[in-house]
Amino acid sequence: MKIVVIGGSGLIGTKVVAQLRNRGHEVIVGSPNTGINSITGEGLAEAMNKTDVVIDLANSPSWEDKAVLDFFQTSGRNLLAAEANAGVKHHVALSIVGVDLMQNIGYMRAKKAQEDVITSSGRPYTIIRSTQFFEFLGGIADQATAEKEVHLSDVDFQPIASDDVASFVASFSLAAPVNGRVEIAGPERFKMYEIVTRYLQRLGDPRRVIANGRPQYYGGEISHSALVPAGHAELGAIDFEKWMAGQMKKA
Template identity: 55%
Template sequence: MKVVVIGGTGLIGSKVVAKLTEHGHEAVAASPNTGVNTLTGEGLAEALEGAQVVVDVSNSPSWEDEAVMNFFRTCTSNLLDLAPKAGVQHHVALSIVGTDRLPNNGYFRAKLAQEELIKASGVPYSIVHATQFFEFVNGIADSATEGDTVRVAPVKFQPIFSDDVAAAVARTAVGTPVNGLVEIAGPDVFQFDELIRDVLAAQNDPRKVVADPHAQYFGSELEDSSLVPGPGAQLAGTRFSDWFAQQQG
């Protein structure tokens, strides 16, 4: 099976390509680094030729509200316009748990717009909703820092290892289109502020973590269930504690 992975040289994309290749599929990494640009359309038709599946794990180079909306709308429209002509039978996109719950978050709004385009396209599809990656925990703490204080809402948080995300995306890509959502998350549910506090303490980071129900998460206040999946989510096997211990070691 030929699978074109848009964003195939990035964190998730490179792992998806590797996992598909291991299982005998023809996985093509498509990104500006390989001469394929979904924003401009450069090289896209050629890359899609003969593909049964397209996997889109690309990301906007800018997270500014207007730029990120333009990126996901334009790239997704370009892909969906060309997919039927190329014979693509399954469009898989990686998105985020909670895209419909945080309307003040410009990135989430853009991902939701991407999802709506896919749903309306008529191309058989599967949208994989993942929780936040283990690798992003420190960056989240930095974004919530004011001076030497980190303000984090005391809500549920269920992060997932990027390797497990890639495995789920690859598995979805070679399966039957669900024409709906597949939710994936890590095996453990934490309280958001407690996890950030424990991580920083383990790294001897002197910042003080404050549980603040009104703390902003990239522009939005959170409810208890904003960042966790619903019933029936696929739970990955890698525990945060095991991954974190390995990183520290």
């Protein structure tokens, strides 16, 4: 099977590419560095030739509201048009659990717009909504830090390891199109401030985490349950302790 992975050089993309190649599939890494650009359209027609599946893992270089919206809409439309011309059988995209519940946040509006482009395209598709990755914990702590204190919300949080995300993306890409959304999440649920506290303690980071009681995420107010699955979700196998052990080995 020939599979094109847009964003194939990123955190999830590199893992998906490796997994699919290990299963014997022909995988094309799609990124501007490889001459495949979903914004300009460069290389898309050639890449889609005789392609069975396209996996869209592209991410915007800017989180500014208009820029990120333009990125996901333009990229999605260009990809789906090229796929239609080439007769690609399955479009797979990675999105975010609760994205439709957080439309007061610019990035979430852009990801929902990307989903809308896909669902209205008429192409066979699977949208995989994932919870936040364990790999984001450091960034979450950093953006909430003021003078050695980390002020974080007590919203529910169910992070997933990037290795598990990649495994789910690879598996769904090889299955029949769902023509709908599926959700994936980590095996454990926490409060956001609790898991960040554990993370920093394991690193020996002296910052103090303070639960501020405000249900916020990256500057926007959200419900306490917006970041976790509301119903059935496929759960990853890697819990926090197992993931953290792996990180300490790499250090």
